[in-house]
Amino acid sequence: MTEDHGKLRISNADRDKAIAQLQAALDEGRIDLAEFDERAKTAYEAKTNAELDLIFDDLPGGRPKEGEVVAAEPAEAPEHDRPRGPRFHQLPALRGLVTVGVITTGVWAASSIASGEWHYFWPIWPILGLGIATIMQVVNGGWGHRDWDHGDAGERHERRAREREERHERRSRHHRDRY
Structure with a gap:
Protein backbone atom coordinates (compact mmCIF):
# COMPACT_ATOMS: atom_id res chain seq x y z
CA MET A 1 0.00 0.00 0.00
CA ALA A 75 -6.54 -24.99 6.02
CA GLU A 76 -5.90 -28.70 5.85
CA ALA A 77 -7.47 -30.47 8.78
CA PRO A 78 -4.92 -31.44 11.42
CA GLU A 79 -4.09 -35.12 11.45
CA HIS A 80 -5.90 -35.70 14.75
CA ASP A 81 -9.15 -34.13 13.42
CA ARG A 82 -9.50 -36.44 10.43
CA PRO A 83 -11.79 -39.41 10.87
CA ARG A 84 -9.74 -42.58 10.73
CA GLY A 85 -10.33 -46.25 10.80
CA PRO A 86 -13.52 -48.16 10.30
CA ARG A 87 -17.02 -46.75 10.69
CA PHE A 88 -17.12 -48.36 14.14
CA HIS A 89 -14.90 -45.54 15.45
CA GLN A 90 -17.13 -42.87 13.93
CA LEU A 91 -20.34 -44.10 15.60
CA PRO A 92 -20.24 -43.56 19.36
CA ALA A 93 -23.60 -45.32 19.86
CA LEU A 94 -22.24 -48.45 18.17
CA ARG A 95 -19.19 -48.41 20.43
CA GLY A 96 -21.50 -48.02 23.44
CA LEU A 97 -23.73 -50.83 22.20
CA VAL A 98 -20.83 -53.24 21.88
CA THR A 99 -19.24 -52.22 25.18
CA VAL A 100 -22.45 -52.38 27.22
CA GLY A 101 -23.56 -55.53 25.43
CA VAL A 102 -20.34 -57.38 26.20
CA ILE A 103 -20.21 -56.25 29.84
CA THR A 104 -23.87 -56.95 30.67
CA THR A 105 -23.86 -60.29 28.87
CA GLY A 106 -20.67 -61.21 30.73
CA VAL A 107 -22.28 -60.34 34.07
CA TRP A 108 -25.42 -62.30 33.14
CA ALA A 109 -23.37 -65.35 32.03
CA ALA A 110 -21.16 -65.26 35.13
CA SER A 111 -24.15 -65.04 37.49
CA SER A 112 -25.98 -67.82 35.61
CA ILE A 113 -22.93 -70.11 35.71
CA ALA A 114 -22.31 -69.35 39.39
CA SER A 115 -25.90 -70.22 40.31
CA GLY A 116 -25.98 -73.33 38.15
CA GLU A 117 -29.09 -72.31 36.15
CA TRP A 118 -29.75 -69.94 33.26
CA HIS A 119 -31.51 -66.76 34.38
CA TYR A 120 -33.79 -64.45 32.41
CA PHE A 121 -31.65 -62.67 29.78
CA TRP A 122 -31.97 -59.15 31.22
CA PRO A 123 -29.10 -57.61 29.14
CA ILE A 124 -31.56 -57.51 26.24
CA TRP A 125 -33.01 -54.21 27.58
CA PRO A 126 -29.85 -52.07 27.55
CA ILE A 127 -28.83 -53.77 24.29
CA LEU A 128 -32.20 -52.91 22.71
CA GLY A 129 -32.01 -49.30 23.90
CA LEU A 130 -28.50 -48.79 22.55
CA GLY A 131 -29.42 -50.72 19.41
CA ILE A 132 -32.18 -48.21 18.68
CA ALA A 133 -29.75 -45.32 19.30
CA THR A 134 -27.25 -46.92 16.93
CA ILE A 135 -29.86 -47.36 14.22
CA MET A 136 -30.93 -43.72 14.60
CA GLN A 137 -27.32 -42.62 14.35
CA VAL A 138 -26.74 -44.63 11.16
CA VAL A 139 -30.01 -43.41 9.60
CA ASN A 140 -29.13 -39.79 10.39
CA GLY A 141 -25.72 -40.12 8.77
CA GLY A 142 -23.76 -40.74 11.93
CA TRP A 143 -22.19 -38.29 14.27
CA GLY A 144 -18.50 -37.73 13.74
CA HIS A 145 -16.16 -37.68 16.69
CA ARG A 146 -16.02 -33.88 16.53
CA ASP A 147 -19.79 -33.50 17.01
CA TRP A 148 -19.71 -36.02 19.83
CA ASP A 149 -16.92 -34.18 21.63
CA HIS A 150 -18.06 -30.62 20.97
CA GLY A 151 -21.84 -30.67 21.08
CA ASP A 152 -24.56 -31.25 18.59
CA ALA A 153 -24.22 -29.66 15.15
CA GLY A 154 -27.70 -28.15 15.48
CA GLU A 155 -26.71 -26.45 18.72
CA ARG A 156 -23.58 -25.05 17.05
CA HIS A 157 -25.68 -23.75 14.17
CA GLU A 158 -28.13 -22.07 16.56
CA ARG A 159 -25.29 -20.57 18.62
CA ARG A 160 -23.64 -19.15 15.49
CA ALA A 161 -26.97 -17.72 14.32
CA ARG A 162 -27.43 -16.03 17.72
CA GLU A 163 -23.88 -14.65 17.58
CA ARG A 164 -24.47 -13.29 14.06
CA GLU A 165 -27.71 -11.66 15.20
CA GLU A 166 -25.96 -10.08 18.20
CA ARG A 167 -23.17 -8.73 15.96
CA HIS A 168 -25.74 -7.33 13.55
CA GLU A 169 -27.60 -5.66 16.41
CA ARG A 170 -24.35 -4.15 17.78
CA ARG A 171 -23.49 -2.83 14.32
CA SER A 172 -26.95 -1.33 13.93
CA ARG A 173 -26.71 0.33 17.35
CA HIS A 174 -23.24 1.63 16.51
CA HIS A 175 -24.45 3.13 13.22
CA ARG A 176 -27.49 4.70 14.93
CA ASP A 177 -25.28 6.19 17.63
CA ARG A 178 -22.85 7.64 15.10
CA TYR A 179 -25.44 9.45 12.99
Whole structure:
Protein backbone atom coordinates (compact mmCIF):
# COMPACT_ATOMS: atom_id res chain seq x y z
CA MET A 1 0.00 0.00 0.00
CA THR A 2 1.31 3.42 -0.85
CA GLU A 3 1.63 6.09 1.73
CA ASP A 4 -1.02 8.18 -0.08
CA HIS A 5 -3.47 5.29 0.01
CA GLY A 6 -3.04 4.98 3.77
CA LYS A 7 -3.93 8.63 4.35
CA LEU A 8 -7.22 8.44 2.44
CA ARG A 9 -10.38 8.45 4.52
CA ILE A 10 -12.62 5.41 4.33
CA SER A 11 -16.35 5.10 3.79
CA ASN A 12 -19.02 3.10 5.63
CA ALA A 13 -18.98 0.68 2.69
CA ASP A 14 -15.24 0.11 3.31
CA ARG A 15 -15.97 -0.61 6.96
CA ASP A 16 -18.78 -3.03 6.04
CA LYS A 17 -16.46 -4.90 3.64
CA ALA A 18 -13.87 -5.13 6.39
CA ILE A 19 -16.46 -6.55 8.81
CA ALA A 20 -17.52 -9.12 6.19
CA GLN A 21 -13.86 -10.14 5.81
CA LEU A 22 -13.53 -10.45 9.59
CA GLN A 23 -16.70 -12.59 9.63
CA ALA A 24 -15.08 -14.90 7.06
CA ALA A 25 -11.99 -15.17 9.28
CA LEU A 26 -14.22 -15.94 12.29
CA ASP A 27 -16.12 -18.62 10.36
CA GLU A 28 -12.82 -20.22 9.34
CA GLY A 29 -11.65 -20.27 12.95
CA ARG A 30 -8.73 -17.92 12.33
CA ILE A 31 -9.96 -15.50 15.02
CA ASP A 32 -12.23 -16.10 17.99
CA LEU A 33 -15.39 -14.19 18.87
CA ALA A 34 -13.67 -11.85 21.34
CA GLU A 35 -11.01 -10.99 18.76
CA PHE A 36 -13.71 -10.48 16.13
CA ASP A 37 -15.51 -8.02 18.42
CA GLU A 38 -12.29 -6.13 19.14
CA ARG A 39 -11.31 -5.91 15.46
CA ALA A 40 -14.87 -4.98 14.41
CA LYS A 41 -14.86 -2.15 16.94
CA THR A 42 -11.53 -0.97 15.56
CA ALA A 43 -12.93 -1.16 12.01
CA TYR A 44 -15.93 0.98 12.95
CA GLU A 45 -13.65 3.53 14.62
CA ALA A 46 -11.13 3.61 11.74
CA LYS A 47 -10.94 6.82 9.72
CA THR A 48 -8.19 6.04 7.19
CA ASN A 49 -7.11 3.14 5.01
CA ALA A 50 -3.95 2.73 7.08
CA GLU A 51 -5.98 2.19 10.26
CA LEU A 52 -8.22 -0.33 8.53
CA ASP A 53 -5.27 -2.18 6.94
CA LEU A 54 -3.73 -2.80 10.39
CA ILE A 55 -6.70 -5.01 11.35
CA PHE A 56 -5.76 -7.54 8.67
CA ASP A 57 -1.96 -7.64 9.09
CA ASP A 58 -1.90 -11.15 10.54
CA LEU A 59 -4.72 -12.64 8.41
CA PRO A 60 -4.19 -14.40 5.08
CA GLY A 61 -5.52 -12.48 2.11
CA GLY A 62 -5.12 -9.14 3.88
CA ARG A 63 -7.78 -6.47 3.63
CA PRO A 64 -10.45 -7.07 0.99
CA LYS A 65 -10.06 -5.20 -2.25
CA GLU A 66 -12.88 -3.25 -3.88
CA GLY A 67 -16.01 -5.40 -4.04
CA GLU A 68 -14.61 -8.65 -2.63
CA VAL A 69 -14.68 -10.68 0.51
CA VAL A 70 -11.79 -13.09 0.43
CA ALA A 71 -12.04 -16.45 2.08
CA ALA A 72 -8.55 -17.58 2.90
CA GLU A 73 -7.30 -20.86 1.51
CA PRO A 74 -8.94 -23.65 3.48
CA ALA A 75 -6.54 -24.99 6.02
CA GLU A 76 -5.90 -28.70 5.85
CA ALA A 77 -7.47 -30.47 8.78
CA PRO A 78 -4.92 -31.44 11.42
CA GLU A 79 -4.09 -35.12 11.45
CA HIS A 80 -5.90 -35.70 14.75
CA ASP A 81 -9.15 -34.13 13.42
CA ARG A 82 -9.50 -36.44 10.43
CA PRO A 83 -11.79 -39.41 10.87
CA ARG A 84 -9.74 -42.58 10.73
CA GLY A 85 -10.33 -46.25 10.80
CA PRO A 86 -13.52 -48.16 10.30
CA ARG A 87 -17.02 -46.75 10.69
CA PHE A 88 -17.12 -48.36 14.14
CA HIS A 89 -14.90 -45.54 15.45
CA GLN A 90 -17.13 -42.87 13.93
CA LEU A 91 -20.34 -44.10 15.60
CA PRO A 92 -20.24 -43.56 19.36
CA ALA A 93 -23.60 -45.32 19.86
CA LEU A 94 -22.24 -48.45 18.17
CA ARG A 95 -19.19 -48.41 20.43
CA GLY A 96 -21.50 -48.02 23.44
CA LEU A 97 -23.73 -50.83 22.20
CA VAL A 98 -20.83 -53.24 21.88
CA THR A 99 -19.24 -52.22 25.18
CA VAL A 100 -22.45 -52.38 27.22
CA GLY A 101 -23.56 -55.53 25.43
CA VAL A 102 -20.34 -57.38 26.20
CA ILE A 103 -20.21 -56.25 29.84
CA THR A 104 -23.87 -56.95 30.67
CA THR A 105 -23.86 -60.29 28.87
CA GLY A 106 -20.67 -61.21 30.73
CA VAL A 107 -22.28 -60.34 34.07
CA TRP A 108 -25.42 -62.30 33.14
CA ALA A 109 -23.37 -65.35 32.03
CA ALA A 110 -21.16 -65.26 35.13
CA SER A 111 -24.15 -65.04 37.49
CA SER A 112 -25.98 -67.82 35.61
CA ILE A 113 -22.93 -70.11 35.71
CA ALA A 114 -22.31 -69.35 39.39
CA SER A 115 -25.90 -70.22 40.31
CA GLY A 116 -25.98 -73.33 38.15
CA GLU A 117 -29.09 -72.31 36.15
CA TRP A 118 -29.75 -69.94 33.26
CA HIS A 119 -31.51 -66.76 34.38
CA TYR A 120 -33.79 -64.45 32.41
CA PHE A 121 -31.65 -62.67 29.78
CA TRP A 122 -31.97 -59.15 31.22
CA PRO A 123 -29.10 -57.61 29.14
CA ILE A 124 -31.56 -57.51 26.24
CA TRP A 125 -33.01 -54.21 27.58
CA PRO A 126 -29.85 -52.07 27.55
CA ILE A 127 -28.83 -53.77 24.29
CA LEU A 128 -32.20 -52.91 22.71
CA GLY A 129 -32.01 -49.30 23.90
CA LEU A 130 -28.50 -48.79 22.55
CA GLY A 131 -29.42 -50.72 19.41
CA ILE A 132 -32.18 -48.21 18.68
CA ALA A 133 -29.75 -45.32 19.30
CA THR A 134 -27.25 -46.92 16.93
CA ILE A 135 -29.86 -47.36 14.22
CA MET A 136 -30.93 -43.72 14.60
CA GLN A 137 -27.32 -42.62 14.35
CA VAL A 138 -26.74 -44.63 11.16
CA VAL A 139 -30.01 -43.41 9.60
CA ASN A 140 -29.13 -39.79 10.39
CA GLY A 141 -25.72 -40.12 8.77
CA GLY A 142 -23.76 -40.74 11.93
CA TRP A 143 -22.19 -38.29 14.27
CA GLY A 144 -18.50 -37.73 13.74
CA HIS A 145 -16.16 -37.68 16.69
CA ARG A 146 -16.02 -33.88 16.53
CA ASP A 147 -19.79 -33.50 17.01
CA TRP A 148 -19.71 -36.02 19.83
CA ASP A 149 -16.92 -34.18 21.63
CA HIS A 150 -18.06 -30.62 20.97
CA GLY A 151 -21.84 -30.67 21.08
CA ASP A 152 -24.56 -31.25 18.59
CA ALA A 153 -24.22 -29.66 15.15
CA GLY A 154 -27.70 -28.15 15.48
CA GLU A 155 -26.71 -26.45 18.72
CA ARG A 156 -23.58 -25.05 17.05
CA HIS A 157 -25.68 -23.75 14.17
CA GLU A 158 -28.13 -22.07 16.56
CA ARG A 159 -25.29 -20.57 18.62
CA ARG A 160 -23.64 -19.15 15.49
CA ALA A 161 -26.97 -17.72 14.32
CA ARG A 162 -27.43 -16.03 17.72
CA GLU A 163 -23.88 -14.65 17.58
CA ARG A 164 -24.47 -13.29 14.06
CA GLU A 165 -27.71 -11.66 15.20
CA GLU A 166 -25.96 -10.08 18.20
CA ARG A 167 -23.17 -8.73 15.96
CA HIS A 168 -25.74 -7.33 13.55
CA GLU A 169 -27.60 -5.66 16.41
CA ARG A 170 -24.35 -4.15 17.78
CA ARG A 171 -23.49 -2.83 14.32
CA SER A 172 -26.95 -1.33 13.93
CA ARG A 173 -26.71 0.33 17.35
CA HIS A 174 -23.24 1.63 16.51
CA HIS A 175 -24.45 3.13 13.22
CA ARG A 176 -27.49 4.70 14.93
CA ASP A 177 -25.28 6.19 17.63
CA ARG A 178 -22.85 7.64 15.10
CA TYR A 179 -25.44 9.45 12.99
